[in-house]
Amino acid sequence: MRSHHKFWPRRLPHSLTVPSTSLWDNLAISAQRYPDKVALVFFGRTLTYRQLKEGAERLAAYLVTLGVKRGDRVALCMQNCPQLVMAHFAILRANAVVVPVNPMNRAEELKHYITDPDTKIAITTGDLAAEWVQASDALPPAERLVHLVVTQFTDAFDAGVSGDDAPPPAWADWLGTRHPLPALQQGQAHAWSDAIACTSEPPALAVGPQDLALLPYTSGTTGLPKGCMHPHKSIMHNAVASALWGAGSADNVTLAVVPMFHITGMVSVMHASIYSAATIVIMPRWDRDLAGRLISRWQVTNWTNIPTMVIDLLASPHFASYDLSSLVYIGGGGAAMPQAVAQRLLEQYGLRYAEGYGLTETAAPSHSNPPDNPKQQCLGIPFMSTDARVIDPDTLQEVPVGEQGEIIIHGPEVFEGYWKRPDATASAFIEFEGKRFFRSGDLGRMDEDGYFFLTDRLKRMINASGFKVWPAEVEALMFRHPAIQEACIIAAKDSYRGETVKAVVVLRATHKDTTEQQIIDWCRENMAVYKVPRIVQFVPALPKSGSGKVMWRALQESELAAEAKA
Structure with missing residues (x-):
């Protein structure tokens, strides 16, 4: 028995049998089971599972009329909003591949997300459309976008909303402005409202577990970002595993404030919630008092975050007026949670902050702290179905317990390789004990209980x-x-x-x-x-x-x- 199994949550299996279906089926099944249940909440406006599914089907049909075919890559670039969720599933329903793009990127950076994945269609928000046009127009004619689908934030909420659901006043212009459709050289811009009014039928669902679903990009020690090839099955594994790990059920209410263009928000929040038919309360970016009000108002049960958010919320002068009693799971990663803050959460709310660890290449978590037995400032134990070791990066031999080495990971959540980069793929994997392990590039150690700790970075980051x-x-x-x-x-x-x-x-x-x-x-x-x-x-x-x-x-x-x- 591996040492960490003695701290394994007793309610959970050590490995998973993953559904032999596509990621689209998770939404379709949740909509069939819970058609009238609220799927998404955005500044007080709600969308049911039926409405989310039907909107995604109409958008999928529209994308097909624009020329999207099976396996085509479609860029999706926006801050958290209902349209991101609907568009993500629409691309999958069109048998295509989602290329999630950070909305903070500028035109110079966006060029790469058009040329490298051979993107002809991008979906974005009005405030970002001009950057995409600038990026596309600067490229040689054969490499440019052909279509740009543009939504406005107010397509999904009422700008006059008041009370606990209202956005901060400082966001009024950003969220409320309706931007005119831009002109795309040699291409066409389309309004979201037209796209989701499509009356055509989407094509038959033709993709399954082995097909490419996601192409998120990750940077590295050299040059431009590389696309990580994730089939439906790798994302499915971590969506199901994350749902189970966080006690997922249709009665969960998830706060989605970590960005859903990023692998953690996309898999551990969005896909895990849709799989279990939970309600997702969406924040487009961080604001501590909005978060406090939404947790109280919607009785949020699950909150994945980065520790700086928790620190900020606890420091709010209005903190005493917020009701956090509904929270049953709180955790995250990206940075270590200070011990004093974790202790305050435990003493005041009985909440154990569960840190996790993962990379774009591992579809978010490869390690997570057991919610019932977390250690502080710790990456956790290898996730469901996952084998992780610590090796000497030079000799590639496993090091003894407690010694520093490179963390390597084997499991169904590990990506298939880098898009168009066989050289980078080859150097990212090693054969170890007859299995293919991904080299994380992070240095860590494992303690006698099987918990992993990050000690340093092999990669420059x-x-x-x-x-x-x-x-x-x-x-x-x-x-x-x-x-x-x-x-x-x-x-x-x-x-x-x-x-x-x-x-x-x-x-x-x-x-x-x-x-x-x-x-x-x-x-x-x-x-x-x-x-x-x-x-x-x-x-x-x-x-x-x-x-x-x-x-x-x-x-x-x-x-x-x-x-x-x-």
């Missing part, structure tokens, strides 16, 4: 409030700035975000009058806000190895030394 920032990607974007001769991205300490992004920059001789603020402002225009360097340091030269490579580790170590001294 910055964790800013749970957002992964990959320095190579930021550097590649910064090199487009006319004043930048060289740039190296490192992590700097941040009291709220944990880590933040720092750029060490060498200016061109012709642009020596450029200021740090000008660099930061340019970055805000050209990249997602969480990637933008908060600190810019100008230097005459970057340290280089004998082969001419920038020695980023030397810069990182001097930053850490300066912080320790301060």
Whole structure:
């Protein structure tokens, strides 16, 4: 018996028999069983399971009239809203593949999500449509988008809503503005209202467990983001497992505030909730007092989050007026939960914060803390059906309990490989004890109880409030700035975000009058806000190895030394 099995929740199997159906079937079955049950709540407006399914079918039929065929990739880019859920399932119902895209990306970044997956159709919100048009129009004609389906936030809620369900006043313009349809060169923009009014029948459902369902992108140590090929079966495993792990039932009420374009929100929140026919209360982005009101008003039972959200909510001056007594499951990942905050949740609410761990490549959790027996500041134990080990990254031999090594993962939730990147796929996997294991690139250790702990990163990555920032990607974007001769991205300490992004920059001789603020402002225009360097340091030269490579580790170590001294 593996050591962690003695702490396994007794109510749960160690491995799962996964349904031999597509992800679409989860929505169809929930709608058949609970047609009039509320599926989605958005600023007070509700959508039943029947309405969600029928809307997704009409949108699927419309996508087919635009030329979507089995296996085609369709980009989906929006903040959390009912349209994201409906569009996600519509793409699957059209026998196509969802390419989830971070809505914080700017035009320069979006080009890659058009060209790499050969995307011809994207679905987005009015506030983001101009970025997609700018990205598409800048590409060679043969690589551009052909169709852009655009929804407005007010397609899904009443802008005049008041009371506990009302959005914060600061969001009024962002959510309430109805943007005109943009003009797409050599293509066409379509209004969401027209798309979901489609009267055609969708084609027969032709996809199953083996077919590609999702192509989420993940960055890495080199270059541009890579698409992770997830068939229906890998997402299905973690959707079912997450539902069971969090005591899923049709009577659960889930708060969806972690972004559903991201693998955790998409699988552990959206897919797990739809599978068990739970009600999803949707927040488009974080606001602590809105979260407090919605948990109280809708009696939320399950809340997956990042620890900074919990810290922020507990610090609200209105916190005493919120009723959190309905919560039965609270957990998350992306950053460690401070021990004092976890203790306060336990003492005041009897809630054990269950941290988890996973990657885009593992469809979110590969490890999770048992809700009944979590350890603090811990990744948890290997998830259902999962075998995880700690190996020496050089010898590829398993290391003894308690020793540091690279975490490797084998299980049905592991992706099939990187899109169009057989080289990267080959280097991401190893054969170990006759099985194919994914190399996480994270260094950790396993204790005597079988719980895993993160100790360091083998990969070069910055964790800013749970957002992964990959320095190579930021550097590649910064090199487009006319004043930048060289740039190296490192992590700097941040009291709220944990880590933040720092750029060490060498200016061109012709642009020596450029200021740090000008660099930061340019970055805000050209990249997602969480990637933008908060600190810019100008230097005459970057340290280089004998082969001419920038020695980023030397810069990182001097930053850490300066912080320790301060």
